[in-house]
Amino acid sequence: MYHSLNKNKFKHTLKLNKNTDTIINIGDITIGYNTKTIIGGPCTIKDFDSLDLIASKVKSSGGTILRGGAFKPRTSPHDFQGLGVDGYKIINAVSKKHGLLCVSEVTSITNLDDACKYLDILQIGTRNMQNFELLKAIGKTKKPVLLKRGFSSTLEEWLLSAEYILNKGNPNVILCERGIRTFETFTRNTLDLTIVPILKNLSHLPVFVDPSHGVGLSEYVMPMSIASIACGADGLIIETDIDPKTTISDGRQTINTNTFKEICNSIL
Numbered sequence: 001m002y003h004s005l006n007k008n009k010f011k012h013t014l015k016l017n018k019n020t021d022t023i024i025n026i027g028d029i030t031i032g033y034n035t036k037t038i039i040g041g042p043c044t045i046k047d048f049d050s051l052d053l054i055a056s057k058v059k060s061s062g063g064t065i066l067r068g069g070a071f072k073p074r075t076s077p078h079d080f081q082g083l084g085v086d087g088y089k090i091i092n093a094v095s096k097k098h099g100l101l102c103v104s105e106v107t108s109i110t111n112l113d114d115a116c117k118y119l120d121i122l123q124i125g126t127r128n129m130q131n132f133e134l135l136k137a138i139g140k141t142k143k144p145v146l147l148k149r150g151f152s153s154t155l156e157e158w159l160l161s162a163e164y165i166l167n168k169g170n171p172n173v174i175l176c177e178r179g180i181r182t183f184e185t186f187t188r189n190t191l192d193l194t195i196v197p198i199l200k201n202l203s204h205l206p207v208f209v210d211p212s213h214g215v216g217l218s219e220y221v222m223p224m225s226i227a228s229i230a231c232g233a234d235g236l237i238i239e240t241d242i243d244p245k246t247t248i249s250d251g252r253q254t255i256n257t258n259t260f261k262e263i264c265n266s267i268l
């Protein structure tokens with residue numbers, strides 16, 4: 001049946017129980033309620049100098065948050081797994097240098113202290129959306145969290161993952177649609193933009209979209225970015241690099257920094 005959310009299971013995430021939109025303030029940046037926050041950066045951090053160059057482009061284009069993976073959940077154990085805590089230190093230093101905030105993924109409780117020390121926003125990746133112990137541990141911190149949707153997760157499952165974080169006392173959750181797995185294989189995932197207005201209707205939490213992982217093909221990142229904002233997203237997280245051909249991972253979906261600027265110009 002449609003609209004069959006069991007209200008008792010969603011104590012914290014629904015508008016029913018809190019009718020003011022959640023606004024997250026970090027430094028002088030405000031996230032939520034149509035703020036059109038744009039996050040940009042590479043899938044994986046390579047080194048200080050390359051991230052430094054990308055960050056300067058993100059900043060001059062109007063982006064306010066730098067992304068870059070340090071702990072990479074790669075499908076193959078033979079692929080580069082990221083710089084680890086050194087990557088956190090690099091993104092911390094580079095983002096500060098450019099007056100940006102930073103976000104990077106946390107994959108394990110083991111690295112949570114370092115993540116809280118070096119990052120402004122903790123990303124929970126699609127593969128960890130239902131890592132409940134990690135969600136509970138992050139819930140005990142007050143750190144803002146970018147909670148990606150599991151690639152096979154329903155709206156209910158996703159909101160319940162957010163409940164895990166809020167239930168432990170951390171209200172600073174951003175929901176991020178990043179595409180789900182469907183029968184369609186031409187694109188990497190199917191970007192479920194329908195969920196954006198639905199979430200904005202049901203929940204008070206900010207909703208972001210990741211069109212990069214959503215489509216997996218760089219040439220469609222711009223139209224889907226614009227579409228995401230048009231249907232109500234409060235922000236975007238986009239993979240961008242100076243030269244996507246040399247990027248470490250997800251190069252096929254990574255847009256160059258000129259296209260990133262074009263997207264910012266058309267949205268901001």
Ligand code: PEP
Pocket residue numbers: 043069073124125126127148178210213
């Ligand atoms: C990423 O942002 O690079 C990433 C791995 O995201 P997701 O968890 O959505 O695949």
Ligand code: MN
Pocket residue numbers: 043044213239249250
């Ligand atoms: Mn990626």
